[in-house]
Amino acid sequence: MTASKNTHLQGGNLQSLVGWQPEHFGWRVEGSVGLITLNRPERKNPLTFESYAELRDLFRRLEYVDEVRAIVVQGAGGNFCSGGDVHEIIGPLTQMSMPDLLAFTRMTGDLVKAMRACPQPVISAIDGVCAGAGAIIAMASDLRVGTARSKTAFLFTRVGLAGCDMGACAILPRIVGQGRASDLLYSGRSLGGEEGLNWGFFNRLHEPDALLNEAMSWAAQIATGPSFGHAMTKKMLHQEWSMGVDEAIESEAQAQAICMMTQDFHRAYKAFVAKERPEFKGD
Secondary structure (H helix, E strand, C coil), X not given: CCHHHHHHHCCCCCECCCCCCCCCCEEEEECCEEEEEECCHHHCCCECXXXXXXXXXXXXXXXXXXXXXXXXXEECCCCCECCECHHHHHHHHCCCCHXXXXXXXXXXXXXXXXXXXXXXXXXXXXXXXXXXXXXXXXXXXXXXXXXXXXXXXXXXXXXXXXXXXXXXXXXXXXXXXXXXXXXXXXXXXXXXXXXXXXXXXXXXXXXXXXXXXXXXXXXXXXXXXXXXXXXXHHHHHHHHHHCCHHHHHHHHHHHHHHHCCCHHHHHHHHHHHCCCCCCCCCC
């Protein structure tokens, strides 16, 4: 299917990221996998007002991009992300008015909304420090791979704030359970790699020097699957949090019927009959 036909079928909304480069983090595409690199290693990759907004805008744009079918997020220099930059964010926040503070907290929450709304599965590759907003980015991802030396901390109470930041009180309990989430959000303590794996926060652990390759390999494997089906799975996982069981079953019936109309479903059947491996195209 040509790009023009795809654009037509998506109501003219299809966009491309070919040649695009952000200003405030690294970005490259390998095959169908997009790699985001938080790249301020000298300060453990903290976020700024600008990088928050640019990340939000990228994830919003990914909803209309079909050449990228999975995303990996990593940090440079042996750490994932130390959260909001103390000098470039935390300091200025202490001088802001209430309307400006609310505009900021809504903007940071919009990053999580955009991550959950984008159709591509997102894998965070977490080594070293993963704190504050960095822990939120990891939490908001669909899958997490870490190392034994990973240290994930939702440290908001340690700076005099509530643990309910950027959806943490809604999302984290669904990953690790209410009691364990309460432990992390009240204490602000670090969750180590092995403990995080045992708790289900991490899906897998790898050696630090193998972490990125393993994350990219997993993302590439996902990217070969039915991207429309993956997008529907992600949407249902998110939407069914607020549904009763009967409502969820009906929603899944509708979602699956829609997927049965795709060419990928027909390709899978024909490949099965021919004893071949299907080549999914996302249509």
